[in-house]
Amino acid sequence: MDNQEAVQRYREKRGEMLRGGGDKRIEAQHAKGKLTARERIELLLDEGTFIEHQTYITVRTTDFGMDKKRFLGDGVGSGTGKINGRQVFLFAQDFTVLGGSLGEMQAERIAEAAMLAAKNGTPFIQINDSGGARIQEGILSLHGYGKIFKANAVSSGVIPQFSLILGPCAGGAVYSPAITDFTLMVDGISNMYITGPEVIKAVTGEEISHEELGGAQAHCAKSGNAHFRFKSEQELMSFFRKLLSYLPSNNLELPPIADTGDPVDRETPDLLHLLPDNPKKPYDIRDFINEIFDRNSFLEVHAEYALNVVVGFAKLNGRTVGVFANQPKVLAAVLDINSADKAARFLRFCDAFNIPIISLVDVPGFLPGVAQEHGGIIRHGAKILYAIAEATVPKISLIIRKAYGGAFIAMASKALGYDRVLAYPTAEIAVMGAEGAANIIFRREIKASDNPEQKRQEKISEFRQTVMNPFIAAGYGIVDDIIEPRFSRIELIRSLEMNIRKREDRPSKKHGNIPL
């Protein structure tokens, strides 16, 4: 073969690799409203930055006629590229090739990309669109999944890992996204389940559609398995590029600092009016978040799940922070099983990736009830305590109103490791609410009174004024300072800046044993 022929053969092979499963299947993919693997990579990365890795990999096994089903690249595009000028490693499964199913060599490729991401300290992005384990490759396929799960687990806390579900993701394949840090889905395109509707119908008799069972809405709002939901792939990719700009590339780097243009000395006078005078009246904590942090910088995580807490990334004086806030608008902001899971996982991500935590506190406690007790609220609630105590990043708390009991400890306790605790003059810090407390400690006095109801109200009011005000906690140094709402942003920036160089060690150990 002369040089000319060699180049010609290369061009043919390259063309074959780029065509994936062929024109008809590409058309079918588009007809489903989905982009191809290569279109997705192009959409996600900075133009012209994609460098492919193990480009021409093909199946080795000849079992079940696989020798006649060889596709160059084996149904996945993988390699490295840049997003906003920063390097990432990624792969995108190609549904046009054997339904994107994962066999030995596709897994080899994915595991290699994951390993290179870890070695280079870059984010790892997986774009899933696959029928799952390639049935013809049987055990080799399962072995391949094992390699991917291991790579995801070993890299957890070292590099941020993301799953963009842009097609089916079924069976054991779902466990890789579950190990990664954030899962993003698109309505009408993405599906995740361990067994599909047909098997469910056969086993339990329940009838449900693919979308209802494992679509974006189901996972973002019901199961909590996914964090972000979008209307289109384009919308997802554009958001994802923004999300990445908030995060460091690995656990040894600090998050990027942005010039948000929002002044450090901006006062927040509206907060006083946003806070209702009646402590039982709800308000939307997101109004506080939008007012305090750099304008339009809040990226809410899990915006449709466990709505009684609000978590997400924001910028404060251009620095990325993790916001952990109670939501008085939902369930009066009590903490329950799902909100504890949501918060703890988010807090641990922040700690792993050097993102300071800012708690905005207005919480009456953990949710009482048989279902919560029997569902394991003790174990789940403990996750927040564990995550905060374990975290060595700067931790700052602002008590807006209620901070009762265990929930006070989780969200505002210096004993647990908060570095600076601020409180509004309206803060109510106590073991429990005034009504409950008065009923217990003044029970006899109330009962003996000529007018028990009047006595009860008097005692409640007395308790609220004498015991619950923030000056008691401040007198013990458990609250560092009491601030006016209009200085919220200024004081939180000052608190962040005074703690930004914080270094704290923990005893060396193999790993902790967080209650799961």
Ligand code: HXC
């Ligand atoms: C081999 C597969 C495949 C698979 C799909 N294909 N899934 N080939 N192994 N797992 C092939 C199909 O045979 C078909 O090839 C092509 O991909 C496109 O599939 P269609 O069915 O035509 O597409 P669609 O109608 O869009 O349906 C997509 C689908 C369906 C919902 C994903 O294909 C499906 O249900 N596949 C099986 C899903 C599954 O049960 N996987 C195993 C899960 S268990 P042709 O040549 O006919 O066009 C698992 C264990 C992992 O993954 C364990 C890890 C620990």
